[in-house]
Amino acid sequence: MTEETQSIKHDSAAESAANHGKRSAYIPTLDGWRAIAILWVVESHNQLLTVGGISNQWIRFNGNLGVQLFFALSGMLICGRLLDEEQRFGGISLRSFYTRRLFRIQPAALTYLAVICVLMLIGWIRPVWSAVAGATLMVRDVWPWNAPNWQTAHFWSLAVEEHFYLFFPGFLVLCRRYRVALTSMMVVALEFWRIYVLHTPRLQKYAMELYLRSDMVTGGILLGCVFALALRRIRIRTLAKSYLYPWVALLYTAAVFARLILHHSRSDHALLITVYPILIAATMLHPESLTSRILELAPLRFIGRISYSLYLWQMLFFNPLVVPKPGSFHSHTVLCWCAAFACAIASYYLIETPLIRRGHKIARRFDLQELDQHRNMAAAVTAEA
Numbered sequence: 001m002t003e004e005t006q007s008i009k010h011d012s013a014a015e016s017a018a019n020h021g022k023r024s025a026y027i028p029t030l031d032g033w034r035a036i037a038i039l040w041v042v043e044s045h046n047q048l049l050t051v052g053g054i055s056n057q058w059i060r061f062n063g064n065l066g067v068q069l070f071f072a073l074s075g076m077l078i079c080g081r082l083l084d085e086e087q088r089f090g091g092i093s094l095r096s097f098y099t100r101r102l103f104r105i106q107p108a109a110l111t112y113l114a115v116i117c118v119l120m121l122i123g124w125i126r127p128v129w130s131a132v133a134g135a136t137l138m139v140r141d142v143w144p145w146n147a148p149n150w151q152t153a154h155f156w157s158l159a160v161e162e163h164f165y166l167f168f169p170g171f172l173v174l175c176r177r178y179r180v181a182l183t184s185m186m187v188v189a190l191e192f193w194r195i196y197v198l199h200t201p202r203l204q205k206y207a208m209e210l211y212l213r214s215d216m217v218t219g220g221i222l223l224g225c226v227f228a229l230a231l232r233r234i235r236i237r238t239l240a241k242s243y244l245y246p247w248v249a250l251l252y253t254a255a256v257f258a259r260l261i262l263h264h265s266r267s268d269h270a271l272l273i274t275v276y277p278i279l280i281a282a283t284m285l286h287p288e289s290l291t292s293r294i295l296e297l298a299p300l301r302f303i304g305r306i307s308y309s310l311y312l313w314q315m316l317f318f319n320p321l322v323v324p325k326p327g328s329f330h331s332h333t334v335l336c337w338c339a340a341f342a343c344a345i346a347s348y349y350l351i352e353t354p355l356i357r358r359g360h361k362i363a364r365r366f367d368l369q370e371l372d373q374h375r376n377m378a379a380a381v382t383a384e385a
Contacts, residue, residue: 031304032295040066045318072276075224103359249282309347
């Protein structure tokens with residue numbers, strides 16, 4: 001097959017994908033992992049977990065494990081989709097990427113914040129406008145620190161994700177070689193930086209705030225990117241499929257968690273973030289396994305699809321920092337869960353889904369423009385030859 005024929009077929013496939021919006025095939029088990037992550041986070045916020053001597057510190061740590069799973073999923077999914085786009089179109093359209101992200105993240109987030117503002121104005125929530133401003137600007141991981149407003153506290157993780165979106169696609173555009181090595185080096189550098197910062201005596205009084213900063217936790221997202229990049233290599237993917245079975249990943253996870261429970265060290269976070277990409281990769285590569293089939297159950301897939309909205313709205317109903325008064329709405333766990341799911345489902349179908357479709361429609365125009373540019377460049381190279 002000649003290079004010209006290959007180019008024509010590549011362009012035809014790319015145009016077909018752009019026209020029909022088929023940006024990537026469904027990836028098995030990812031929705032199931034999202035479901036586990038969000039259920040983990042919400043249950044860690046459940047006020048009833050404060051009963052029986054379980055400390056708030058343990059609750060926050062437990063919830064952080066679910067957030068770390070979200071980070072690994074984001075790294076693997078976003079990097080994988082960008083690589084798919086590069087393979088189809090010969091490059092990555094930043095305009096298309098940021099359009100999709102804008103319509104995916106901001107509408108639901110801004111709607112939630114608008115409701116928070118209304119609740120503040122009518123006195124149901126203590127008004128902390130600086131916290132709302134920090135959440136709106138997606139800088140809640142660094143400002144305002146110690147803002148007494150639980151309902152916007154979870155925007156710290158959304159800020160971390162947004163900062164990752166601002167950096168990593170541009171890195172892939174500029175760096176076409178040694179991506180695995182360079183991304184791995186970034187993970188190692190960030191983990192060493194985290195150890196240095198968190199163990200500097202003069203910074204200890206800011207420990208809680210430092211734990212939420214992007215530079216402290218982005219290593220978990222980037223490690224997911226390392227796995228996504230590495231699995232694109234046929235040899236590595238073949239080896240992973242031959243040896244990285246879900247039961248192997250689960251054994252590794254059990255060993256790591258046992259180590260973290262029995263002994264603490266400065267490398268705890270670096271060890272913890274290796275667990276999630278290994279688990280995700282193992283089930284993704286073996287969709288026929290029992291673990292993968294469980295993750296593909298319809299209820300888990302549905303919860304995974306609404307996980308973003310559920311993450312946003314659950315903060316109105318669950319607060320581990322405040323023990324609810326007996327007989328109050330927040331003292332009834334079942335009612336809180338039902339209310340959180342009701343808000344999430346409404347947000348998903350009324351806000352997320354229509355706006356996501358709109359964003360993809362606009363992004364497809366950019367895809368076609370990128371395809372035209374690719375064709376023009378290919379024609380110019382052919383003419384010069």
